[in-house]
Amino acid sequence: MLGVCAAALLAQAPKGWVKGKGYGWIWGAQDEVGALNAIMSPECVRRALSEVKQGRVYDLGVRIDRRSYKWPGHSPIEIMSFRSPHGVKVGKDIAAFAAHPRRLAFHSCALFISDNVGTQIDGLGHITRGQDDHWYNGFREQDYGGDFGLMKADADSIPPLVARAVLVDVAGWKKVEALPGKFAIGPKELEGALARQKIDIEPGDVVLIRTGTLRYWGETGADHARLAEHDSAGLTLDGARWLVEQKGAVLIGSDTSGLEWGGDPTLPVHEYLLVEQGVHIGELFYLEELARDQAWRFALIVTTNRIRGATAGFALRPIALR
Amino acid sequence: MLGVCAAALLAQAPKGWVKGKGYGWIWGAQDEVGALNAIMSPECVRRALSEVKQGRVYDLGVRIDRRSYKWPGHSPIEIMSFRSPHGVKVGKDIAAFAAHPRRLAFHSCALFISDNVGTQIDGLGHITRGQDDHWYNGFREQDYGGDFGLMKADADSIPPLVARAVLVDVAGWKKVEALPGKFAIGPKELEGALARQKIDIEPGDVVLIRTGTLRYWGETGADHARLAEHDSAGLTLDGARWLVEQKGAVLIGSDTSGLEWGGDPTLPVHEYLLVEQGVHIGELFYLEELARDQAWRFALIVTTNRIRGATAGFALRPIALR
Amino acid sequence: MLGVCAAALLAQAPKGWVKGKGYGWIWGAQDEVGALNAIMSPECVRRALSEVKQGRVYDLGVRIDRRSYKWPGHSPIEIMSFRSPHGVKVGKDIAAFAAHPRRLAFHSCALFISDNVGTQIDGLGHITRGQDDHWYNGFREQDYGGDFGLMKADADSIPPLVARAVLVDVAGWKKVEALPGKFAIGPKELEGALARQKIDIEPGDVVLIRTGTLRYWGETGADHARLAEHDSAGLTLDGARWLVEQKGAVLIGSDTSGLEWGGDPTLPVHEYLLVEQGVHIGELFYLEELARDQAWRFALIVTTNRIRGATAGFALRPIALR
């Protein structure tokens, strides 16, 4: 049954997409979802799940703690034991535990954390542009910025994602453990890797690009030097255009902290994808196991936390299902 | 194909479960997963996904912000604009943005947040017991407690969950919008609701119990009085025992902040499920749309953040797929 | 010797002050200090200390913890045990303590705290006005606001204060434990209290006005209802004008959370003192012991934390010396 739905869908481009043009601000003046609108239908969900044959689950999230690699411009990460059995018992500030018949107590943590750490999906309001500091769909800072995060296109507005996804293993194509720093991934490299894998991208697909950088994440990303060495490999503006305008990608991610090629600090890929095309960006997706299993196509399921105002989904655990 | 797997599975109890006894500390001395071990096989994943016929996605998470309803013993929630376009441009502390040719800037947030807010899954180390403050599987505070959260059975150790789930609509059975405060849900109530729904629970199922409380969540749970009025409706120890020992539930959740009946402040259900049985607890799962659609059985997919040490998955967005 | 200095000073108005006009933006375009400039000279320090006869020290700060009374619009207070002996020893993350020969360990706390809690001095950038959001001395948000607090007139720019101060005990004059809510303190009330105390205010003095509210602070300000009952007693705009323009006060404080009369929510006294006159505001100064001892004049010494960007000195411990 699922196969039928997928076939029906393949016969046509996803809603909204125009070859040679991509997506853009086409979903209505108040839209906060962007290109993902194209794959929200039940048919698309069934199509995505039709990739699941074995029932194998891959965890694409990287574990973080206070020492994890991150962009230094973000606020730090602290996971702090807030209530502890000892503290609950000595503190006696909660009646139910002050003299519990079975000596029950509890743990909870307080977190001070950035919404731009760990495995992420950048929300469409992450990047702003111009004198009026507008973001996707023309939302302007003077109208929708605020003290408590974004009032339009925050990470909470990213719908639960059940999508068909394609892995483009550029490191595998180059036969290296991980791409060298500042390796530029453009259309030629993407085509090369796809040819080796004998697959293609279809309109409406999520595209995940492997550089191999996360091979060095280890337990919690503590080896900053090693990670930084490879982390600047990434997608060029030409590569991003090709994926969206020629191939119809609805979300583009990779296993680096910024997706895009580190050679241009002006972030043209972020600007193009988030602001102009309304295409979300995935960062620090762990793709090593998928690559090892040559799992080139799969259902990707990922949900962001329901935190109003957050600019990105952070510390995520996307899963790939085959 | 999926149907076959499910049938095979239905012919036998899930791994580890013993009728009349449940689960318990049976998975090895270092196990941090508990009863969910029973449903981690590819067969179980396929069985769960076999519930998906239409491709409909239900979002079971509730949105939170600084005013959201929560247990007062937890630390507060602040989502703070950390970097803003104005601040980035005036601050000039990041070279790439100090004089950007296209006036790019960005938003990010810093969060101060409890790991026990919003839609949650309590980790198996949340509750401790006894003089030695041990939790599930005998992990003791003196060995595995610490300053940065749990060193055993933290929320990061909760595997990505793709499970078959059953909704038990007790509020629907009682024909009320929401159950009154301190309404006790025991075996009789669960059987009553299941009979009305004409379904049963099978071993290995996730069970979600609806009280109707989240009907009053609104945008972000700001009406504390209204929510508190119903929030103490919940599962009794007898009810929990029946679900685990007679029915084989692997995770039990509801739409209240604590799952269990508010009449007993000593938390016997938390103790029984988390410490004794290794059965995770779901809290503040939004079940209103499922109930409206009489969606009694579905695939439940939920992942917690990959944050080492956290005691619970928080601000989650579980999804139900049909 | 000290007496001579004081006498010399008393013979003239403090630098910058004009009777009938007060202070204002007279200290130069880059000034961040305001009216306190008038009393920064060594002569004024000696004059202040000449009030010290006995060597008695009064602690004017109120102790805070997570439950303390504060304006609900500010961020909350959490003082969290960050490192504990148990956590240091079990965590083994710091070499020096992992196997210490004498079993040394340590405590430290992480604080999540507002810069507007406890005993405070509002910095001159706390309040902004107008379309351009300017504050004292015309500093505008577009130039000096930012992501990390104030870039002009932050609390760090408040100089260490060694000043002569006068207590105006309005509650004592009214013969009440504490003034009733919304009791308005204008020139008449101030004159009444001063007459009872048989003292006057001299130009260059700090003025501290007692309502009696902090009589109910207790350990850490946990009785919010009781405190709120009196906390809206306060200074009217007329009273503030009289103190600055007729009396030459350089800083005006009280024992309430907002100094000013609670009947006008538009904060005219904050606007007048901070923005127009450059006169700092003191809040939640504990004046009970001074009143009990009829200590009407004293040296006031108070320093704010050296935290760049903070908008107010918070959780302060000013001292009165006699």
Place this chain on the structure above:
Amino acid sequence: MLGVCAAALLAQAPKGWVKGKGYGWIWGAQDEVGALNAIMSPECVRRALSEVKQGRVYDLGVRIDRRSYKWPGHSPIEIMSFRSPHGVKVGKDIAAFAAHPRRLAFHSCALFISDNVGTQIDGLGHITRGQDDHWYNGFREQDYGGDFGLMKADADSIPPLVARAVLVDVAGWKKVEALPGKFAIGPKELEGALARQKIDIEPGDVVLIRTGTLRYWGETGADHARLAEHDSAGLTLDGARWLVEQKGAVLIGSDTSGLEWGGDPTLPVHEYLLVEQGVHIGELFYLEELARDQAWRFALIVTTNRIRGATAGFALRPIALR
């Protein structure tokens, strides 16, 4: 008059001090103040203030921001604009500002901060020792540790300090800008510096030792490498013993982040001063201006924030008065 008091005091040792032995746990079983008890009398306050001749104020605090030098084991520093004029106006969440007639708004900050940063006074509970993790006066973790900081001998229990203080300029004696790393300051070095300065330490004095490290603090301590180069110069255990047992120092501070000699990572000076003697430790006191002016003796006034549970006074602004 003040001179008389000082003379009276000089004729005898301060209360509690025994030459050759120092202070110790002599102030009663519940005492949280330690050696500072010796100088709390009005006579001592007058004696301290008798050092003030000119009325000059020296600011001994260093300014901190998110980049400031600190021990890496402490939690980070973030000073975040919590409410901003733009956010207040756009957010409209506070009635008084939603439509203010004069367009008033405000700034406030939220701070995430360690209680061990900037200019500090270590509280007597900072360091623990032994199997039972006890600190000064035998307070044990099992009785007085907790989730919200220390329940005995927290920084709030440090009384407002008005003390006579002596500067021991070791860097000046060695004729260097700053002492080299791991320079050990023992009795010989202290005596050498005092001889050059032609002063002595009297029982009851605060002693501040200058290494010159803070010459490189700059605006906010951003040059970590330069600071770290000198920061390990410090007091040896012999030096600490000599100051307390032979000279009667009640508080010992310096211009480094840890006071003690960096050559011994087991922190014997912290253990000796805080745990055994009940003598507080001062860190990162800015002594450059005092040294330049050869201000060898002065009144030191310093107060810690009134935050219950904090383990140290942090981001302090002590002042020296001459």
